[in-house]
Amino acid sequence: MAVALVIVSHSQQVADGVRDIAEQMAGDQVVIRAAGGAADGSLGTNAEAIARAITEADQGDGVLILVDLGSAVLSTETALEMLGLDADRKVQLSNAPLVEGAVVAAVTASTGQTLEEVASAALDAKDMTKVVR
Amino acid sequence: MSDNEQIGIRIVRRIQSVIHANTAELNAFDRPIGDGDHGTNLDRGFTAVLAKIESQSDQSLAAVFKTTAMTLISTVGGAAGPLYGTAFLRISTAIPELDGDHPRQVAAALTAALGGVQARGKATTGEKTMVDALAPAVEVSNAAVEEGADTVLVLERAATAARTGMEATIPMRATKGRASYLGERSIGHQDPGATSCYLIIQAVADVVRDGSTST
Amino acid sequence: MEEAQFTITNSAGLHARPAAHFVRTAAGFESSVRVRNLSRDAEREADAKSILSVMTLGIEQGHIISITVDGPDEAAAIEALRALVEGNIDK
Numbered sequence: 001m002a003v004a005l006v007i008v009s010h011s012q013q014v015a016d017g018v019r020d021i022a023e024q025m026a027g028d029q030v031v032i033r034a035a036g037g038a039a040d041g042s043l044g045t046n047a048e049a050i051a052r053a054i055t056e057a058d059q060g061d062g063v064l065i066l067v068d069l070g071s072a073v074l075s076t077e078t079a080l081e082m083l084g085l086d087a088d089r090k091v092q093l094s095n096a097p098l099v100e101g102a103v104v105a106a107v108t109a110s111t112g113q114t115l116e117e118v119a120s121a122a123l124d125a126k127d128m129t130k131v132v133r
Numbered sequence: 134m135s136d137n138e139q140i141g142i143r144i145v146r147r148i149q150s151v152i153h154a155n156t157a158e159l160n161a162f163d164r165p166i167g168d169g170d171h172g173t174n175l176d177r178g179f180t181a182v183l184a185k186i187e188s189q190s191d192q193s194l195a196a197v198f199k200t201t202a203m204t205l206i207s208t209v210g211g212a213a214g215p216l217y218g219t220a221f222l223r224i225s226t227a228i229p230e231l232d233g234d235h236p237r238q239v240a241a242a243l244t245a246a247l248g249g250v251q252a253r254g255k256a257t258t259g260e261k262t263m264v265d266a267l268a269p270a271v272e273v274s275n276a277a278v279e280e281g282a283d284t285v286l287v288l289e290r291a292a293t294a295a296r297t298g299m300e301a302t303i304p305m306r307a308t309k310g311r312a313s314y315l316g317e318r319s320i321g322h323q324d325p326g327a328t329s330c331y332l333i334i335q336a337v338a339d340v341v342r343d344g345s346t347s348t
Numbered sequence: 349m350e351e352a353q354f355t356i357t358n359s360a361g362l363h364a365r366p367a368a369h370f371v372r373t374a375a376g377f378e379s380s381v382r383v384r385n386l387s388r389d390a391e392r393e394a395d396a397k398s399i400l401s402v403m404t405l406g407i408e409q410g411h412i413i414s415i416t417v418d419g420p421d422e423a424a425a426i427e428a429l430r431a432l433v434e435g436n437i438d439k
């Protein structure tokens with residue numbers, strides 16, 4: 001299997017959309033779950049939904065979590081604590097930019113690399129070349 | 134059912150009604166330095182908390198605060214959810230049952246709450262967050278206990294310290310949370326989280342004071 | 349070490365999905381795989397197993413790329429990449 005991804009955003013549409021873009025790049029070899037929006041569907045983050053997404057995504061090879069901003073980090077850390085996974089190196093919370101990081105992480109995961117390698121590639125996505133001159 | 138078993142739900146009712154009444158004001162504080170939803174987030178959260186607690190059979194303080202914590206974490210949607218959620222979770226384990234020494238337990242609960250907020254958000258004082266209201270409340274309540282103050286007085290002093298701390302956030306530059314994205318432009322605005330923190334402590338103080346005068 | 353040159357025929361060049369296919373294919377081999385875009389900057393070399401690296405080359409339709417493979421399975425790697433690039437990489 002491959003490293004799995006979880007996409008966390010304040011907006012369900014953003015989380016679902018980023019998942020779709022990353023899935024298109026990765027083919028069907030990488031499991032990607034989205035956790036977007038507050039529990040009632042308004043803009044926000046939801047630790048419970050994030051915990052569920054992590055559990056669903058986990059295939060045993062590690063999970064990389066990508067977030068948009070603000071409370072996405074606090075809610076994800078809360079979710080990790082709820083799952084009792086905070087000390088476990090098999091789940092990592094990434095500081096990568098959401099869209100670029102998800103795409104690079106998905107492609108890198110699809111080549112069968114380890115969680116550490118996928119996480120490091122995602123971080124490098126900060127400097128992704130989009131306009132080549 | 135003893136008074137102790139009733140105090141939990143009375144506290145939650147008061148917090149919910151105070152937050153509900155101040156929703157617009159909290160949103161207004163959050164607008165210039167955040168996304169304008171702090172009141173709405175907390176109103177949604179505490180309304181859900183109250184509904185859960187009204188319908189649960191275990192009304193012990195520990196159970197009430199545990200439900201408060203879990204419900205805030207899953208319903209608030211903003212940073213305040215995990216932060217207050219962790220605070221109430223720590224409170225629920227810090228004071229499993231009220232024993233005779235209530236002033237000391239109030240101080241212990243506030244101390245536990247601060248520990249939870251800081252464990253979750255990693256903020257210290259001066260970063261323009263709820264910590265700036267909560268930390269002085271902790272300090273003052275512990276000092277009041279040492280001086281032999283009763284429960285009402287400990288809470289009154291804590292609330293006053295929280296309000297002073299809340300006002301002191303105005304000139305601060307935010308270095309945590311969404312407001313930190315604004316850098317210098319966060320200066321000159323009162324922090325919404327510090328404001329709700331003061332309101333919550335004041336609500337608890339009011340419940341306890343009302344309870345002690347009516348009995 | 350083996351080198352080969354291919355012309356990119358698919359309309360999207362090596363962006364997005366095709367680039368991901370290319371990277372996955374290269375990553376399937378033990379050999380190191382380096383790629384250059386001769387039509388843009390023949391000096392700039394990228395790691396064909398890294399999507400970020402490949403994206404720096406700005407490979408578009410009509411560009412000629414050079415692939416340098418070094419390792420135990422270099423011949424197979426060249427063939428697989430040729431089949432991919434000259435076949436229908438868009439799929």
Ligand SMILES: Nc1ncnc2c1ncn2[C@@H]1O[C@H](COP(=O)(O)OP(=O)(O)OP(=O)(O)O)[C@@H](O)[C@H]1O
Nearest residue numbers: 070071171211212213254256262263310311325326
């Ligand atoms: N790391 C932190 N530590 C302590 N308090 C914090 C921290 N981050 C934010 N806060 C508090 O949370 C308050 C904002 O709460 P609110 O529920 O509006 O979250 P938000 O910023 O809208 O979250 P989101 O990132 O989801 O938009 C701030 O006013 C501040 O007091």
Ligand SMILES: [Mg+2]
Nearest residue numbers: 167168170171
């Ligand atoms: Mg807000």
